[in-house]
Amino acid sequence: MLKKIIYLSLSVAFLATGIISCKTGDVARAENKAVPAEFAGAVADSANSASVKWKQFFTDPNLTALIDTALQNNQELNITMQEINISQNEIRARKGEYLPSAGLRGGAGVDKVSRYTNIGALEHNIAIVDGKENPEPLQDYTIGAYATWEVDIWKKLRNSKKAAVNRYLASVEGKNFMVTNLISEIANSYYELLALDNQLAIINQNIGIQTNALEIVKLQKEAARVTELAVRRFQAQVLNTQSLQYEIKQRIVETENRINFLVGRFPQHVDRSTETFDNLVPQVVQAGLPSQLLANRPDIRQAEFNLEAAKLDVKSARARFYPQLGITAGIGYRAFDPSYIVKPQSLIYSLAGDLTAPLINRNSIKAAYNTANAKQLQAVFDYERTILNAYIEVANQISKVSNLQSSYELKAKEVEALNQSSAISNDLFKSARADYMEVLMTQRDALESKFDLIETRLQQMNSMVNIYRSLGGGWK
Incomplete structure (x- = not known):
């Protein structure tokens, strides 16, 4: 009879499972991993700078020392490291859910019932030990062990644990991505600092040149060769350049402090x-x-692990529609007197199993399942978006490297031409063959061209750093 009941229960459960399965199809969409065979504007070659470690890629000892310090002390990176620890603990929690749970239990109590009730009258007339009636009030002592276990038939709990593992791996990749970005940010700021130092040196050099020109103009005024207007214009030019000096100094302070923060x-x-x-x-x-x-x-690997976790979440959510099998067991001793607690007659034990399946009012389960499906689609789109973004970043930087090289070569020629023009205008001005405005304009153009040349070189260095980051270099 018991076997018939068990078989009948299992049959009903599996029938319900079949019906539910027909109604819970996954809203699946396969992720697209396809990428072009090569980068636009680049020759197809398997040699990849992303495999070069950052200590070999950056050779400046001052820069590598800063990066080393940042990898130890950067607060944001340390916060991310704690996220990894949180993910590890989540794995332990999920693993513990599908393993049997066991524990010890002990208890003591006292119970007094009225004699003028059916239970009290019955206990009054029953002798338990040596012909004696029940003690009053009745004490109760219990010691024993118990165990519970949800049998993971549909791998709901195992899939939940695997999802936690994937999220842990995603957090590790997130940390790697942060390391890559941190290294590139420090390198870009470092090169910006070098560029500012160079601009400050150029300004100081130009202040000296313009001051000498001002002195010459003053002498020419005394000789009545120029007017006071020329003196004032040259003086204004010197003051303007001196003001640029302090702007550059402020930018140096801010850039240094940005590096210090990192x-x-x-x-x-x-x-x-x-x-x-x-x-x-x-x-x-x-x-x-x-x-x-x-x-x-x-970041691509992080998105991939998050996608795998989302797929497993869907499986776990779908398993909630299926019957759940739980087993409970216990063994111990129970008596109304502590002296009887270890007697064989005080032994108690229990073993029970239950099979449950949701039939009506499953709205919360359906909602959780639909949410898991929606999150899976989100993860698919995020994965594809991350791949597309990575390809575009690299393609942009490849084009930028080429264009900046051509731009730098032309600007270098422009600086050389304007330097020669500045020298020529000074000579012509001394011989009264050029107007002072020509000298001032030429000096200003020469200074701006030098700044532009440094800015272009900075963009080249930053592009070198950014393409290394875009390829996935720096975290190894």
Whole structure:
């Protein structure tokens, strides 16, 4: 009879499972991993700079020292490290859910019932030990062990644990992506600091040149060769250049403090190279193949792990529609007197199993299932968006490297031409063959062209750093 009941219950449960399964189809959409065979404007080659470690990619010892310090002290990175620990604990929690749970239990109590009730009258007339009636009030002592276990038939709990593992791996990749961005941000700020130092040196040099020109104009005024207007215009030019000096100094302070923030320390001087910024030459970065982005970019791998977790969440949510099998067991001793607690007659035990399946009012389960499906689609779109963004970033930087190189070459020629023009205008002015406005305009154009040349070189260095980051380099 018991077997018939069990078989009947299982049959009903599996029938309900079949009916439910027909109504809970996944809203699935396969992710698109396809990428072009090569980057636009680049020759297809498997050589990839992303495999180069950052200590080999950046050779300036001052820059590498800053990066080393940042990897230890950056607060945002340390916060992310704690997110990884949280994800690890989530795995332990999910693993514990599908393993049996066991514990010890002990208890003591007292119970007094009225004799003028059916239970009280019955207990009064029953002798338990040595012909004696029940003690009054009745004490109750219990010791024992118990265990509970939800049998994970449909892998609901296992899939939940696997999803937690994938989210842990995603958090690790998130940390790697942050490391890549942190390194590139420090490198870009460092090169900006070198550029500002170079601009400050140029300003100081121009202040000297303009001051000498001012003195010459004053002498010419005394000789009645120019008017007071020329003196005032030259003086204004000197003052304007001197004001630029303090603007550059302020930008240097702010850039230093930005670096100090990234490395996790209070404002202080940032040690840096004294080499002329123009002498820095950006190294050649090999882009490799677009398909290599899937393995090298931490943000793509993070999106991939999140997608796998979302798929497992759908499976776990679907399993909630199916029958759940739970087993409980217990064993111990129970008696009304502590002296009887270990007697064989005081032994108690229990074993029970229950099979439950939702039939009506499943709105909360359906809502959770639909939400899991929607999140899975979100993860698919996010994964595809991340791949597309990575490809475009690299393509943009490849084009930028080429265009900046051509721009730098032309600007270098412009600086050379304007330097010669400045010298010629000064000579012509001394011999009264050129107007002072021509001298001032030429000096201003020469200064601006030098600043533009430094700015172009800075963009080249930043582009070198950014393409290295876009390829997925820096976290290894």
